[in-house]
Amino acid sequence: MSAKKWTKAVLAACLLVLICSPAWAQKIKIAVAAPLTGPAASYGENIKSGVETKVEEINAAGGINGVMVEVAYFDELCEPREAAVVAPRIVGDKDIVGVVGHVCSSAHLAALPTYVRMGMPVISPTATNVTISQQNKDNQGRVWSFRNVYLDDYQGYFLAHYVKDVLGLERIAVFYENNDYGIGLKNAFVAEAKNVGLAIVGEEGYVKGATDFAPQLTRLRGGNPDGLFISGYYNEGALIAAQAGNLGMDVVKFGADGLDNVDYINLGGDAANNTYMTVPFLAEAAPEQAQDFIKKFEEKYQRDLDWMSANAYDAAGKFAAAVAAVGTDRTAIRDYLAGINSLENAYIGITGATYFSEIGDPEKSAFVKMVNDGAFTAAPKQMQ
Amino acid sequence: MLEQQLINGLTLGLIYALIAVGYTMVYGVIQLINFAHGEIYMLGAFFCVTFITAAGMPFYVAILMAIICCMLCGILLDIIAYRPLRKAPRLAALITAIGMSIFLQNVALIIWGSRSRPFPQAALPSFFREKALVMGDVSLTWLQLFIFAVAIIMMIGLYLTINKTRIGTAMRALAQNKTAASLMGINVNYVISFTFALGSAMGAVAGILVSVYYNTLYPTMGYTAGVKAFAAAVLGGIGSVPGAMVGGVVLGVAEALGAGYVSSLYRDGVAYAVMIAVIIFRPSGILGRSVVDKA
Numbered sequence: 274m275s276a277k278k279w280t281k282a283v284l285a286a287c288l289l290v291l292i293c294s295p296a297w298a299q300k301i302k303i304a305v306a307a308p309l310t311g312p313a314a315s316y317g318e319n320i321k322s323g324v325e326t327k328v329e330e331i332n333a334a335g336g337i338n339g340v341m342v343e344v345a346y347f348d349e350l351c352e353p354r355e356a357a358v359v360a361p362r363i364v365g366d367k368d369i370v371g372v373v374g375h376v377c378s379s380a381h382l383a384a385l386p387t388y389v390r391m392g393m394p395v396i397s398p399t400a401t402n403v404t405i406s407q408q409n410k411d412n413q414g415r416v417w418s419f420r421n422v423y424l425d426d427y428q429g430y431f432l433a434h435y436v437k438d439v440l441g442l443e444r445i446a447v448f449y450e451n452n453d454y455g456i457g458l459k460n461a462f463v464a465e466a467k468n469v470g471l472a473i474v475g476e477e478g479y480v481k482g483a484t485d486f487a488p489q490l491t492r493l494r495g496g497n498p499d500g501l502f503i504s505g506y507y508n509e510g511a512l513i514a515a516q517a518g519n520l521g522m523d524v525v526k527f528g529a530d531g532l533d534n535v536d537y538i539n540l541g542g543d544a545a546n547n548t549y550m551t552v553p554f555l556a557e558a559a560p561e562q563a564q565d566f567i568k569k570f571e572e573k574y575q576r577d578l579d580w581m582s583a584n585a586y587d588a589a590g591k592f593a594a595a596v597a598a599v600g601t602d603r604t605a606i607r608d609y610l611a612g613i614n615s616l617e618n619a620y621i622g623i624t625g626a627t628y629f630s631e632i633g634d635p636e637k638s639a640f641v642k643m644v645n646d647g648a649f650t651a652a653p654k655q656m657q
Numbered sequence: 658m659l660e661q662q663l664i665n666g667l668t669l670g671l672i673y674a675l676i677a678v679g680y681t682m683v684y685g686v687i688q689l690i691n692f693a694h695g696e697i698y699m700l701g702a703f704f705c706v707t708f709i710t711a712a713g714m715p716f717y718v719a720i721l722m723a724i725i726c727c728m729l730c731g732i733l734l735d736i737i738a739y740r741p742l743r744k745a746p747r748l749a750a751l752i753t754a755i756g757m758s759i760f761l762q763n764v765a766l767i768i769w770g771s772r773s774r775p776f777p778q779a780a781l782p783s784f785f786r787e788k789a790l791v792m793g794d795v796s797l798t799w800l801q802l803f804i805f806a807v808a809i810i811m812m813i814g815l816y817l818t819i820n821k822t823r824i825g826t827a828m829r830a831l832a833q834n835k836t837a838a839s840l841m842g843i844n845v846n847y848v849i850s851f852t853f854a855l856g857s858a859m860g861a862v863a864g865i866l867v868s869v870y871y872n873t874l875y876p877t878m879g880y881t882a883g884v885k886a887f888a889a890a891v892l893g894g895i896g897s898v899p900g901a902m903v904g905g906v907v908l909g910v911a912e913a914l915g916a917g918y919v920s921s922l923y924r925d926g927v928a929y930a931v932m933i934a935v936i937i938f939r940p941s942g943i944l945g946r947s948v949v950d951k952a
Contacts, residue, residue, distance in 0.1 A: 310763070312877050314771030451922055477921040482881060484871050487665035488916035488924070494794070495658055508773050512871055520661070521788075521796050539775045540873045 301340050301601060303328065303592050304363045305585075306347045306356065306374030306384065312482045313351035315508070315536070316376045316581060320398060321346065322574050323585030324373050326566070327593070337597050345369060351376060353383035360387035370601050371395065371592040373585055378402030378453040381418075385409060389417045394607040396591060398584035401425045401530070402453040403461075406632045416633040419610055421553075421584050421591070421624065423635060425454065428529040428551050429461025429504075431639050431656070436500055436527055437469045439654050440549065446498035446524070447476040448489065448513055450505030450531075458529055459504040474498045479509065486513050487520065494522050503528040511540035518544030525549070535577040538647055548644045549652055554580040554624040555640035557651045563623035577649065580624070587622030594620065660795045662917040663910060668801050668870065670909020671808035675863035676886035677893070677901035678815060679856030685832045685896040686852045688747060692754040693734055694860055695883020696761035699876060701727045701861025702868035703769055709780045716780045724861045731857030732850045740846065758883070765876035773875040776868050785869070804866050811859060812902055819898060824851055832896070888932045894945015903943055907931065 305324050307317035328342050336342060347363055349355040356375055363372055364387060372388065372395040375381040381400040388395050389411045397405075397420040409418035436442045445466065449459040459476070466473055474496025477489040490513070493501070501517060501524045503510040510532045517524065526548040533552045538545045556567055556578060566586070570578045591610065599605040611629070613619060616636075619626035627635050641652040676698055683691045704723035708714045714722065738757050742750045790797040819825040827848045830838040839845045867882070868874035885908065893904025908928050915927025935942060 310766060310771070312875075314766070315773065318771055479921060480925070482877070483924075484867070484873070484878075484881075485665070485669055485912075487668075488662055488913040489921040491658055491661045491665060492917050492921075508873070508875075512873060515872055519796070519798055521791065536773060536775075540773060542775070542778060542872060 299340055299601070300343060300368040301337055301370055301596055302343045302345045302366065302368040303589055304345045304347060304366070304369045304372045304374070306349055306359055306363060306372055306380075307376045308351040308380075309346060309348040311348075311350040311352075313377065315534075316351065316399070316506070317348070319534070319579055319581035320373065320376055320585040322570070323398070323582035324589040326570055326573070326582075327586045327589040331593050337593055342593065343368075347374075349375060349380055349384075351380050353379045356380035356384040357387070360384035361391075364388065364391040364393050369393075370596055370603065370606055373398060373588045373592070375400060376581075378405065378457070381405060382408070382453065385418055392603055392607070393417065394592075394595075394603055394610055395419070396421060396588040396610070398422060398588045399530075399581055401428065402457050404453075404457075406634050409633050415607065416611055416629075416631070417607055419629050419633040419635075421587055421622075421627050421635050421637075422530070422580075423553060423637060423639060425457035425529070426461035428639060429458045429463075430465045431551055432502070432527060432529065433462050433465035433469050433471060435549070435551075435641060435656050436502075436525075437466075437471055439656055440500070440525060440527075442471065442500035442525060444472045444474050444496065444498045445500045445502050446474050446493035446496060447502045447504065448486070448493070449476065449478050450509065451478045451480050454506075454531065455504045458531075459502070462502060462504065479505070481506075481509070483509060484512055486516050490517050490520050490522065494520060498522075498524055500524055501526045503532060506531040507534040507537035508540065511537045511545060514541045514548060515544040518542075530580055533642070533649075534579045534581075535649070538644055538649070541644075543647075545644045546646065549641055550643070551639040552580050552642055553637060553639065554583040555642055555651055558640055559623055560621070560625060562621075566623050583624050587620070587624050587627065590622055591620050658794060658917070662913045664795065664797055664801065665917075666910035666913030667906065668804055668909070669913060670906035671805060672863050672867055672870075672905075673882075673886050673889045673909050674902045674905025675808055675811065675859045675866075676882055677889035677905045678812070678898055679860045680886055680890040681893070681895055681898055681901040682828075682852050682856045684890070685898070686828055687739070687743070687831075687835075687849055689739060689750050690754065690887065690895075691734075691739075691856075692751070692883060692887075693738075693757035693761055694856065695879030695881075695886070696758050696765070697727050697731055697734070697857045697879075698860040698864040698867075698882055698886075699765060699874070699879035700730055700761065701857075701864030702874040702878070703765060703876075704861070705865045706774065706776060706868070706874060707769075709777050716782065719780070720862070720865055723865060724858045727857045727861035728854040731853035731860075735850055735853045740849075758879070762876055762879065769876060771876065773873050776872050776874065778872070781869065800870060804870060807862060807866065811862060815855065815859065815898065818855065824848065828852055885928065888928060892932050892935050892942060894942025897942065897945045900942050900944035907943070 307320045309317040347359040349359045376399045378400040395418045449455040475493045532550045595606040595609040619628040643652045704726045705719045708719035785800040789799045827843045889904040889908045890901045893900025911931045912928045916924035
């Protein structure tokens with residue numbers, strides 16, 4: 274090709290770009306606000322893999338109305354301070370149609386005022402703290418923050434009934450993480466425990482990232498418990514279970530969705546056996562269309578699908594459905610999400626049918642799964 | 658319950674002590690608080706697990722290899738980050754140390770990912786999980802005894818190295834007066850490298866023991882351990898090796914008793930309260946001397 278021809282070709286290419294640019298400028302971005310580094314990075318990774326899988330799926334099928342979807346990641350370390358910094362940056366990016374996040378309730382609470390004030394629809398796949406729903410309405414009464422995970426008080430309430438009625442436990446030792454999630458869950462459990470007649474033999478707290486629980490466990494052991502409630506996440510939970518085993522405590526362990534990750538078994542070893550947990554997603558109970566996704570996910574990431582990834586996948590899916598139906602306007606997306614308000618028009622995801630109450634909280638039921646012989650299985654008895 | 662808390666505290670404390678001696682030795686010799694020491698401890702654990710899983714080495718060989726790698730890392734850390742700043746103000750070196758700590762943490766995050774991983778149980782000697790002693794409410798595992806034994810043997814070895822060998826004499830000479838030592842024909846950089854290597858070896862062992870004990874390792878594990886070991890070193894008198902050992906054990910036991918009897922949320926608070934009390938009432942630490950005779 275001669276130099277002249279090259280110039281022509283380049284010019285033609287430029288022209289083509291110019292002509293097409295209105296269409297190109299239109300982008301659809303979904304923000305993921307999660308801890309991507311730092312001590313809680315593995316939770317962020319769960320969210321990331323869920324959203325990533327959903328977006329890949331959408332793009333492989335030709336995008337939304339022909340436009341490819343991008344994911345913008347914002348690292349907030351699960352810290353309220355960082356979340357408050359990240360939120361305005363997300364709102365400032367005009368291409369972002371919605372936020373999947375935040376992971377931690379405390380971070381979500383810190384970012385929430387910005388989203389509500391600036392009008393950014395957000396779906397948290399994991400934040401379970403009760404107080405969130407009181408703060409997600411703007412002054413016109415519109416809800417901007419939704420979640421597709423049930424709340425701590427529900428899980429705590431549910432667990433108190435489950436361990437009393439189904440597992441037949443009597444004396445409970447409580448171990449809680451000292452943050453919004455751990456405390457909220459624990460308080461709900463303890464309050465209901467009194468009503469159903471469970472004895473609480475001791476409550477011990479710990480901070481995220483702690484590794485040594487032997488002193489607290491030694492103290493709890495003195496109360497002769499038959500059940501150990503771990504109100505926290507799986508990294509620390511696994512260590513608590515293992516160290517309880519080392520101290521010779523033969524107890525039934527139980528907790529909520531925070532424990533649900535295959536790492537709980539990896540890190541806890543034999544001591545992880547005989548642990549019950551409430552989960553929003555149970556592979557065995559997942560609907561037909563989910564099985565394909567579960568298989569793909571497990572091949573790609575080489576680990577069991579956890580509920581965080583499943584919820585994040587569904588959260589991204591809800592945004593995609595909203596954009597496909599009403600376009601990229603944030604208020605329109607909010608209205609669409611707020612319209613998912615009854616079983617008839619529920620969003621059917623892999624975690625089942627979800628719809629939101631008028632304060633943005635989901636209506637879905639809890640499943641119980643357990644660790645048996647080093648693997649997760651559905652608990653033999655579910656409870657409604 | 659008291660006996661059990663003492664055992665809990667002693668296990669923790671001996672591990673703190675192992676890390677703390679690395680801090681204190683480096684401080685004794687070049688007056689640098691090496692904040693990246695906690696990351697060497699973390700690397701020790703990750704190297705060991707990687708040698709077991711990726712290279713299929715037996716447990717003890719993997720430990721040895723991890724120790725060697727960490728010694729090299731320690732020496733490299735000194736050569737790359739600290740040696741160019743030897744004559745700069747101390748603050749510059751301190752900031753560099755913090756920078757190296759963050760850098761190494763993130764390198765580990767990139768290489769090994771953010772998830773906590775378990776220690777490969779199959780590689781461990783089977784007696785580790787068995788109980789050595791069960792007396793009423795008190796239980797002691799073989800693993801805990803193993804940690805006691807390793808920590809004590811390493812500390813005796815360190816003590817002998819510092820006090821009975823030529824290189825140890827050179828370290829002590831350097832701690833007293835760097836210029837005079839170099840005038841006496843001591844190769845200052847060589848001795849400093851040796852100090853880093855020795856401290857890193859202790860740190861690596863601590864990292865491996867912790868990851869076996871808790872069956873978990875993660876890239877950010879060095880931070881808290883580093884801060885605790887620093888507190889232990891200050892508690893014992895920074896610059897003093899026996900002080901770091903005593904400081905580590907005192908801190909571990911104080912934490913266990915604090916968590917067991919006061920409130921578990923105050924466990925770190927108890928540890929630091931002890932440290933602050935020591936600094937107020939005995940600023941040179943439990944075994945520190947106020948003169949410059951250190952290491």
